[in-house]
Amino acid sequence: GSKMFIEVGKQVKIKDLLFGLIIQSGNDAAVALAEHIAGSEEAFAEMMNIQARALGMKNSHFLNSTGLPADGHTTTARDLFILTQAMIRQFPEHYDWHAIKKYTFNNIEQYNRNKLLWRDQTVDGVKTGHTEAAGYCLVASAKRDDMRLISVVLGTPSEEARATASTKLLNYGFRFYETRTLYKAGKSLTDARVWKSEKGKMKLGLKKDLVMTIPRGDYKLLKAELEVNSQITAPVSNGQTLGKLIVQLGGRTIATRPLVALENVPEGGWMTRAVDSVRLMME
Template sequence: MQINKFIIIFLQIVFCHSLYAGAVIVPAPPVIKASSYLIMDFNSGQILAAENIDNQLPPASLTKIMTAYVAGHELDENHITLDDKVTVSEKAWRMTGSRMFIEVNKQVTVRELLEGIIIQSGNDASVALAEHISGDESVFAGLMNQHARRLGMTNSHFVDATGLPDGQHYSSAHDMALLGAALIRDYPDIYEIHSRKEFTFNGIKQLNRNRLLWLDNTVDGIKTGHTEKAGYCLVASAQRDDMRLIAVVMGAESEKARASAVQALLNYGFRFYETRKLHSAGEILTTARIWKGTIDNIGLGLKDDLYVTIPRGQFDKLEKKFELPERIIAPVKVDIETGHMKLILAGREVMTIPLYARETVPEGGFFKRMKDKIKLIIE
């Protein structure tokens, strides 16, 4: 495929009719007293408010979101099952901090360990599960880092399954939001455990430390964390109607402060923004001339569903702008990137989305190629 320059094709389309066509004023986000924070839409991935989101910070027990994610992957690959019996090692039993209170040399199921990790934030359960999956916690940390790289968590490094303090163990608010979204998307059955308010094991009932589960019935997860160095941390997700948001606060001053901060971020996002699905994966959005191929026009579209988050009441003002190659020369394979589509609101670019060939176009016969070659010379 040869690309000499871009033709700019501009098209404004109306997505909906609104009774109120005036501009919606979006105020500044709430003041958050924390080391780092963000509010992100789950479907579009757009960040609505943020501060210091790529700073590398100690994540404390937010680490266990990744521990649960790795377990979800291992379950999905049938490497382990929920009914597996795990023999508790002395190392797991001796773990300090928050615990599930498993007993050395006793057997516990993977299902129970996941509940202990997610609901009770058990360090003992985290180590026991890590050892069951990988034989050793340090090997398990290697799996955690592999998944982190795959998910685009560029400011994270894990050395254990618990989040206990270590100078080489860190993450960021942005990475935690990406991880939370991945858990919700990839392993919904594991994510569901995060919505449970209590878990009883060995005769001991412990409550989920995410107090938003009691304060906001739209919140259905995910995880708290705290150490003296990390401060009070919380990743939470809520869904209202068809919109899901993920909020992250790291380094708040107290348990109450982290809950209040996340609640304020969620309320801000839901009140002033909305998310809509604009196009489906595989949908052809435009066509372009293709030269020297078996056909004259090629359809261009998306690989994935396209969701967009913008201020409420503004979808009727959203504009599309296609940037396409001037010359597309066959052969072209399906899913080859072939131009872009920009979404623009009030003169500002909201996002740029790559366009892909939705079909394979082989090279045409000799006479077709010669004919198009002459046309290209003339044009």
């Protein structure tokens, strides 16, 4: 496998190891990082599995840090997309490392194997891979205007084939899809009845912006439905989940998000609580 050529017994900075991993695909860097973080590669692989489950990577199981073949060591294109999306969102301050074209360590200069970094200035990552079993693989990402897409290509016969397939996927996505902010965080989407409160009602909305990539021209075809919990009673805390927003396209649900309280609603006085208790029994 590929290496960054770490000398035995030599101390290496974490940043250098990450550069060796990201830019040079160094298996020795992957093992060194794993052993430093978890004590052993096996323990680190278990940490990888825990994180994968937390991210929703349902079809992945890792046995090592390098990606080298092992019985039971598996992943899928969708899971690699989920991982890449999380990495870009959670570590934006480090993501630009994936666009570095070459790196020198131990007086050995190596080039990033992602050919798209030279061919398309909108491409800024992400990672190549190759084994005899998996073929030539590439997770790529590009940003054009305010839209970012991620492509995942597995099992191609050559470096050129994976680059070509990735370019086709990205170009297709940018041509035929668009990214829209459907709803802004904190914006009131509906009012809800709040029992046992002086105010009597409250505003509901989303915690985070709902941003989706959809086929161009389909924005007007989207349908949204709000499902609000019945018999909401005070006290209610800002951010408390009280329902859900469902977005559909062509009869198919494409997004579901929690509908939350946008304000605190305290309990009302004893008279209000007593009257509403009777009313609730009659509902």
